[in-house]
Amino acid sequence: MTERFDVQRHVLGPLLTYGLWSWSANVFKPALVMKSLGLYRPNTLGQPPAPRKLDGGGPSLSKTLAEPLLLEQQPGHYDSVVEFDHCSDDYEAAVKPFSQPVFDELLGLMLNHLVPTARILDPSCGPGIEAIALARLVPDGEVVAADLSRGMVETAWRNAREAGLANMAFVQSDVGNPPAIFDGYFDAISCCLAFHHYPDGLAAVRAFRRVLRPGGMAFIADPGPKWFNDMSQPWAKLADPGFVQHRTGADFQTLFRQAGFADVYWVEALPGIGITVASS
Secondary structure, rough: HHHHHHHHHHHHHHHHHHHHHHHHHHHHHHHHHHHHHHOOOEEOOOOOOOOOOOOOOOOOHHHHHHOOOOOOOOOHHHOHHHHHHHHHOOHHHHHHHHHHHHHHHHHHHHHOOOOOOOEEEEEEOOOOOHHHHHHHHHHOEEEEEEOHHHHHHHHHHHHHHOOOOEEEEEEOOOOOOOOOHOOEEEEEEEEEEEEOOOOOOHHHHHHHHHHEEEEEEEEEEOOHHHHHHHHHHHHHHHHHHOOOOOOHHHHHHHHHOOOOOOOEEEEEOOOEEEEEEEEO
């Protein structure tokens, strides 16, 4: 296992980073120009959600958790994220050229629903850059940044402190088995480019529904069209630590409906990247 991680970090990791940057420059940027001209025609499944504002529960956990809440015992599958502990400080710089356009698209869909008092869960926060951006949009609410990787949670906490944000809490949490304090707590979930790391997708989606308040919404960005998944999956298996599987838009619709979500919409927001919006 250690030898594999060394290869990923020193050889395959840079190759994956180059591939992500290249895709952003040569595919995302032209697509964004087409969007600005009204020429982009995305594939969709289901009906887009009507613009409606979430209730907004206001801050609570951010007032009681002054430091990261860490697991007392690591789960048996922790080895799937241990590499993220090693790269938590450098991760954002490596993936941002690819992840930022995707997050911007995700945020564009969320803004129709957010209110200043919203409670948002980022269940795979990484170093916390996106969670921090969300926290600035809900000044009278809060963002809970969670991740199974202890290193990522601690890095996210440090980044938020440096940004001077007080409306955030940090929790080390297994996405499929979140702590009881999350139950029925959140107005929205924002999950950007993490779902393909989840060992049990249905358990994760069921947990999403459990932690959302009635009427809450989940926003999930991840690779989705079959053509992209078929092309990228061999590289992901080699170079992406913790990679489990890619899913199509139809797969996401099935998962969310099995978990009891009422309305599920999927759109290929950028070439190769789908966003699922599901209402509880």
